[in-house]
Amino acid sequence: MDLKAQINADEQLAHNAGGGEWKTLCTHGDDCPDYPSCSEIEGKDIKIYPEGGHSAWQADHITRHDPARVLREVAAKRAILAEFERDPQADDQYLAGLAFALERLAEVYGN
Numbered sequence: 001m002d003l004k005a006q007i008n009a010d011e012q013l014a015h016n017a018g019g020g021e022w023k024t025l026c027t028h029g030d031d032c033p034d035y036p037s038c039s040e041i042e043g044k045d046i047k048i049y050p051e052g053g054h055s056a057w058q059a060d061h062i063t064r065h066d067p068a069r070v071l072r073e074v075a076a077k078r079a080i081l082a083e084f085e086r087d088p089q090a091d092d093q094y095l096a097g098l099a100f101a102l103e104r105l106a107e108v109y110g111n
């Protein structure tokens with residue numbers, strides 16, 4: 001799957017997952033007894049209870065990569081793609097830099 005298709009798939013899955021922010025319900029800050037934070041996760045259309053077996057570290061990871069962030073990443077990746085495609089007569093070094101960035105982004109997907 002090419003980079004554009006991967007980005008489109010990311011967007012679709014994020015929308016299907018509600019598109020929103022997910023947060024842990026931790027209110028302890030740096031004094032959380034379940035360091036780094038309590039593992040219960042909540043968003044507009046989701047609640048993940050600690051009984052699911054995930055750790056607090058995994059809860060922080062899940063919330064850090066919530067659908068809202070994925071949609072922001074989709075927008076950023078599309079902006080880089082659009083800039084690359086905008087002016088094929090642009091400076092070679094500039095286009096080479098953009099091409100390098102796009103190749104690194106594609107690697108994220110294992111392409």
Ligand SMILES: [Zn+2]
Pocket residue numbers: 025026027028029032033034037038
């Ligand atoms: Zn806590």
